[in-house]
Amino acid sequence: MHHRLPSLILFALVSGSFATMRAADFKLPALFADHMVLQRDKAVAFWGWADAVETVTVSFAGQSKSATADADGKWSLKLDAIAASTEPRDLLVTGKEGRKVEVKDVLVGDVWLASGQSNMGWNLAKTTGGAEAAATAADPLLRLAKIPQRIATDPLDDVANAAWQPSTPETAAAYSAVAYHFAREIRRTQGVPVGIITSAFPASTCQAWIPVDTLKSDPILSDYIVKWDQRIAGFDSAKAMARQNAETKPDKPAADDPRRMPMRPSVLFNGMIRPLVPFTLRGVIWYQAEGNNGDPNFERCFPAMIKAWREAWNQSRLPFLFVQLPKFNGFLPETREIQARCARSVPDTAMVVTIDLGEAKNIHPADKQAVGTRLALKARALVYDEKIEHSGPVFKSMQREGENLVLYFDHATGMKTRDGDLRGFEVAGADGSYSSAQAEINGSSIRLRSAEAKAPMKARYAWSHVPDANLINSAGLPAAPFQSE
Numbered sequence: 001m002h003h004r005l006p007s008l009i010l011f012a013l014v015s016g017s018f019a020t021m022r023a024a025d026f027k028l029p030a031l032f033a034d035h036m037v038l039q040r041d042k043a044v045a046f047w048g049w050a051d052a053v054e055t056v057t058v059s060f061a062g063q064s065k066s067a068t069a070d071a072d073g074k075w076s077l078k079l080d081a082i083a084a085s086t087e088p089r090d091l092l093v094t095g096k097e098g099r100k101v102e103v104k105d106v107l108v109g110d111v112w113l114a115s116g117q118s119n120m121g122w123n124l125a126k127t128t129g130g131a132e133a134a135a136t137a138a139d140p141l142l143r144l145a146k147i148p149q150r151i152a153t154d155p156l157d158d159v160a161n162a163a164w165q166p167s168t169p170e171t172a173a174a175y176s177a178v179a180y181h182f183a184r185e186i187r188r189t190q191g192v193p194v195g196i197i198t199s200a201f202p203a204s205t206c207q208a209w210i211p212v213d214t215l216k217s218d219p220i221l222s223d224y225i226v227k228w229d230q231r232i233a234g235f236d237s238a239k240a241m242a243r244q245n246a247e248t249k250p251d252k253p254a255a256d257d258p259r260r261m262p263m264r265p266s267v268l269f270n271g272m273i274r275p276l277v278p279f280t281l282r283g284v285i286w287y288q289a290e291g292n293n294g295d296p297n298f299e300r301c302f303p304a305m306i307k308a309w310r311e312a313w314n315q316s317r318l319p320f321l322f323v324q325l326p327k328f329n330g331f332l333p334e335t336r337e338i339q340a341r342c343a344r345s346v347p348d349t350a351m352v353v354t355i356d357l358g359e360a361k362n363i364h365p366a367d368k369q370a371v372g373t374r375l376a377l378k379a380r381a382l383v384y385d386e387k388i389e390h391s392g393p394v395f396k397s398m399q400r401e402g403e404n405l406v407l408y409f410d411h412a413t414g415m416k417t418r419d420g421d422l423r424g425f426e427v428a429g430a431d432g433s434y435s436s437a438q439a440e441i442n443g444s445s446i447r448l449r450s451a452e453a454k455a456p457m458k459a460r461y462a463w464s465h466v467p468d469a470n471l472i473n474s475a476g477l478p479a480a481p482f483q484s485e
Contacts, residue, residue, distance in 0.1 A: 024051045024073040026099040029157075031279055032091070034104045035164040037143045037195025039111045039280040040084040047076035047278070050095050060091045060106065076278075082108050084192040086141055107141065109193030110186060111281050112379075114179035114200065115209070115273070116288035117262075119323075119364055119371075121200035124180050125173040128366040133181070137172035142187050144175050147199035151260055152271030155211075159275045164195070176200065178323075181372025182285055182379070189380055197279075199272045204262040205291040206301045209273060212266040214308040220300055224265045231258045263291060269308075277312045283319030283383055284309065285375050289339060290363060293331055299338045303346050320349045321378045324480070326358025326365055327466040336481050350378040353392055356418070356478045360466045374477070389413070392477035398459060398484050405437075405448045405456045407484070412444035414474025422446070424469025427456040434460065446471075459484045 028048040038044050038060075046058050050069040057066040058077060067077040091103040114120055124130040145164045150156070165171040172180050176198040183196035201208070207215060207224045215221045235258050262268060292298040310318045324339045325331045336355075343351035352374040359365045374390075381390035393409040400406075405427055409415065417423075422439040427450045435452035437459070448459055462469035462481035471479035 024049060026050050026054075026095050026101065028093060028101050028103070029275065029279075030159050030162045031145065031197070031276060032101075032103055033145075033162065033164050035106075035143055035166055036103065036145070037107045037109050037111050037164070037193050038082065039282055040108050040192060041081050042280055043078040043081055044280045045076065045078050045278040046093075047074065048093065048101075049073050050075060050099075054095050057094050058091070059094070061085070061089060061108070084109050086193055107143065107193035107195075109141070109195065110190065111195040111197065111279070112179075112183065112186070113276070113281050113284045114176055114182070114196055114198045114286075115284065116200050116286050116323075117204045117291055118200070118202035119290070119368075120176060120178055120285075120287035121198065121202060122177050122364055122368060123174055124177040124368070126366075127177045127368040129369055130173065130177060133184075133369065134169045134173040137167050137169050137180070137184075139167045139184075139187060141193040142167035142183055143193070143195045144171055144180070144183075145195065145197045146175065147197065147272050147276070149201050150271035151201075151262060151264070151267045153259070153267060155270045155274040157275060159272070162197075177368035178287055178372045178375070179285070181369045182375045183372075185373055185376030186379060189376070189386070190384060197276070199276065200287075201262045201268050201272065203291060204268055204288065205265075205295075206288060206298065206305055207265045207292075208262055208268040209288075210266060210301070210305045211269050211274075211308050211312070214304055215265055218300070218304065220297055221304060223297070224301075228258065228264050273309070274312070278314065281313065281315075281318065283321065283379065285379075286320065286322040287371070288322075289325050289335055290331075293325070293335045295335075298335065299341065302338070302342050306342075306346055306349065317348045319379070319383045320346075321352065321375050321382075322349065323352045323354055323371055323375070326354040326356075327360065328358045328363055328365075329360050329465055331358075331465055333463045333465070333467075333481055333483075337483070340480060340482070348382075350382050350390075351480075352378060353478050353480045355462050355467065355469060355481055358466070377477075389473070389475040389477065391480075392475070393471055393473050393479040395461070395480070395482040395484070400456065401447075403449055403454055403456070405459050407446045407448065407459060409444055409446070409479070411473060411477075415441050415444065415446070416472060416474070417441075418470040418472050418476075418478075420470070422471060424462045424467050424471065426450075426460050426463065427453045428458045428460075429453045429455050430457060432458070434458075434463075 067075040069075040085108045088105040093101040377390040380386040391411040425437045425439040426434040428434040437448040437450040460483035
């Protein structure tokens with residue numbers, strides 16, 4: 001009755017063997033695509049997929065290097081450092097039996113990664129002066145890539161697509177305004193091709209961009225995972241109860257499912273950063289803290305994220321330039337101070353002050369050109385070693401002179417006000433109660449006095465959600481908020 005069973009089993013086994021032995025996809029990551037830019041003056045990382053033990057050769061700019069795929073079909077190699085070049089060249093990857101991948105119109109210059117939440121992703125067309133900037137955006141040596149938004153519970157090997165596009169009025173208008181203005185300035189000042197990769201997700205938190213192992217290894221940061229798991233359990237319980245009460249169809253997706261939220265720990269690192277590693281970069285620009293405003297663990301979380309990215313790329317000094325939160329109803333000065341302390345304590349980082357650019361009732365301020373330009377100033381000074389002013393006045397020290405406080409500043413050349421009398425300073429006595437102070441500029445120092453605080457001991461500046469503050473230097477850059485404590 002079952003005389004055919006052994007042959008069927010044999011067929012299934014053989015078929016299964018053929019399935020595991022069939023040729024693997026011969027491919028590069030999606031980011032290796034036509035019109036891409038490769039990083040100059042550094043060994044350039046390449047990786048991809050082939051058959052197990054297949055020999056793969058990468059050829060570009062007169063170089064050829066080979067690697068052998070491992071048992072899982074993954075391979076990686078590096079080409080020696082390549083000088084910047086505006087010449088469009090083709091990249092060729094070859095394997096066995098004539099298999100190949102060609103990437104056309106490849107330039108060599110500087111590649112930057114732009115990441116964060118919605119203010120980083122905000123399109124040029126929706127910003128002040130965006131239409132005018134887009135109209136003059138044609139530049140075949142500036143290339144734009146955008147990583148698709150993806151929430152992933154496990155680390156991904158690749159992204160769905162990441163097409164590179166030369167900058168044109170149409171491509172620039174739909175691209176990140178901050179990233180575009182930054183990249184355009186680097187192109188203008190450095191004179192080499194520039195590639196900018198934007199990987200941003202609205203409403204995201206810092207912890208969403210951190211590997212799960214980093215969070216789990218820290219007794220404080222692991223609490224993010226514990227609390228989110230509790231949130232998921234609560235959601236599942238509520239949904240099960242709703243099903244019992246026939247309030248929700250079992251197969252109906254829930255928009256409020258915490259599994260799908262960009263605040264969930266690690267999901268954006270998994271889906272939007274891990275697939276890019278180890279693509280060779282010049283540095284990172286970052287605009288995110290709105291999602292961690294008031295978070296007591298943010299001071300630990302933000303440096304941990306920077307460290308984790310540097311470890312992922314195996315670049316301990318990967319430049320990391322970030323934007324301090326501007327003024328807005330609800331943004332705490334303490335959150336801005338956490339960002340400032342990170343810039344002071346973590347090497348090879350720099351913070352751009354935007355306290356003057358915010359809008360009290362708009363969490364997406366319209367002026368993104370100044371943000372991108374100021375990030376570029378930081379890069380030009382700290383990454384490209386240009387001798388330029390890149391910062392507004394920064395509080396250095398304080399001394400008491402009778403009923404006055406005298407504050408001393410760095411980056412203080414030509415200190416002045418943006419408009420009218422100097423505003424935004426407060427002083428406090430021993431009781432810690434702050435009152436508005438009269439402020440007078442004297443070279444690189446400022447003298448403060450207040451009728452309410454006869455024996456002042458502490459000072460602060462721009463210390464509120466929406467401060468009225470106007471101190472700048474001769475470069476027109478705003479002073480950073482601070483408190484002297």
